[in-house]
Amino acid sequence: MVLALEADVAKVHAARSAADLVQSGMIVGLxxxxTASLLVKRLGERVxxxxxxxxxxxxxxxxxxxxxxxxxxLRGVDDVPSVDLNIDGADEIDPQYRMIKGRGGALLREKIVACAAKRRVTIVSPEKIVERLGAESPVPVEVSRLGHRHVERRLQKLGAETSLRRTAEGMLFVTDGGNLIIDCRFSTLADPESLEAGLKSVVGxxxxxxxxxxCDLLVVGRADGAEQIVTHARRWTGCA
Structure with missing residues (x-):
């Protein structure tokens, strides 16, 4: 219980620190x-x-x-020339600032907006920082509803232990874009870049x-405040 409360406080500090980066006139990815919900709440207070x-x-x-x-x-991502600042959370982030995201099912839109941004800020509490990706969180994969069983079998051939995501009521989880999510666990995730390429090669x-x-700037919330870390992460080629 105490650890959960500390994590909640850390999220608030991370969100408030990142919200202070937003200036009037900016276009901001939300x-x-x-944690992102706490960010939006703080931005609403500033408004x-x-x-x-x-x-x-x-x-x-x-x-x-x-x-x-x-x-x-608000504007849609197609209605703006670019995004000045994108601020989002992460399910896991490793020492190379590589992340797993998508526990909430918004990964496609999150990545599109992140790629449209000039600067990307990630806000986390300390327990999200891991030595190796996949230690706790599966890799969500957004797939076509049509043929999803065939797609799942192909993902299994890539070494994934798969689970078709469902709601608490047992219904298929459907993303905002009308797609499905297959959560994939791997016995080892030593080379995320190669895995990303392999997963994206599967039709569907x-x-x-x-x-x-x-991730250009990592904001880590703690019980007593927040730390901002400039990452110098190599920009993902998919955004080029």
Whole structure:
């Protein structure tokens, strides 16, 4: 219970630190998930209290609904020339700043917006930092509903232990884009770059939850504040 409370406090500190990076006139990618929700909440407070003026580009329907309730103006990613700053969380991040994302199912939109951004900020609490990706979190893979069983078998041939994601009620989990998620666990994930290429080579795979070279600034929340780490991560070639 104490550890859970500390993690919640750390998330708040990370979100508030990242929210302070947003300046009036910016176009800002708004991530999805529990930590990103705290970010959007803080940005809404700044809009109300400071008169902060910016345009948000949401990465999920849930984020868009929250932002609208907080009077944050929104645009779609196709309606802006570029994104000045993208801020999102991560399920796991390793020492090379490679990430697994997509526990909430918004990975395709999250990666599209991240690639459209000039600067990418990742906000996490300390338990999200791991020595090796995949130690705790599976790699989500967004796939076509049509032929998804065939896609799943091909993913298994790549070494994945697969699980078709379902809701708490047992229904198929459907993304905002109308696709399905197959969660993939691997006995070893020593080479995320090669794995990403292999997964993307499967017909019917739209995107994976491996986010490589997509973190320019890491904000780690802690019980007593937040630390900002400039990563110098090599930009992912898929965004070139």
């Amino acid at each position: 991530g999805s998930g529990s 109300a209290q400071e008169g902060l003026e910016f345009i948000g580009v949401p990465t999920s329907v849930t984020t868009a609904e929250q932002a609208r309730e907080l009077n944050i103006p 795979v739209f995107e994976t939850g491996l986010f490589l070279g997509l």
